Amino acid sequence: MRFAWGYGGxxxxxxxxxxxxxxxxxxxxxxxxxxxxxxLHALLDDGIVVAAERGGAT
Structure with missing residues (x-):
C-alpha cells in the first residue's frame, strides 16, 4: 500500500x-x-480493505 497525506487530513x-x-x-x-x-487508517484497514477483500459493494 502507498499513501499520501495532505494538509487538513x-x-x-x-x-x-x-x-x-x-x-x-x-x-x-x-x-x-x-x-x-x-x-482514518483504521477505517481503511478495518472497513474498506476488509470489504474489498470480501467482494463488498463498489
Missing part, C-alpha cells in the same frame, strides 16, 4: 493488490492530535 491510499484507490477528506479546521489520522 486529506488522504490518498493506493492498494495495488486489490486494485483499490481510496480518497478521504477531512475538515481542515479540525484537531489532528486526538487520533484522527489513526482513525
Amino acid at each position: 486529506q488522504m490518498l491510499f493506493i492498494v495495488p493488490d486489490l486494485k483499490l484507490t481510496v480518497v478521504m477528506t477531512s475538515d481542515s479546521s479540525g484537531a489532528r492530535d486526538n487520533g484522527h489520522i489513526a482513525a
Whole structure:
C-alpha cells in the first residue's frame, strides 16, 4: 500500500493488490492530535480493505 497525506487530513491510499484507490477528506479546521489520522487508517484497514477483500459493494 502507498499513501499520501495532505494538509487538513486529506488522504490518498493506493492498494495495488486489490486494485483499490481510496480518497478521504477531512475538515481542515479540525484537531489532528486526538487520533484522527489513526482513525482514518483504521477505517481503511478495518472497513474498506476488509470489504474489498470480501467482494463488498463498489
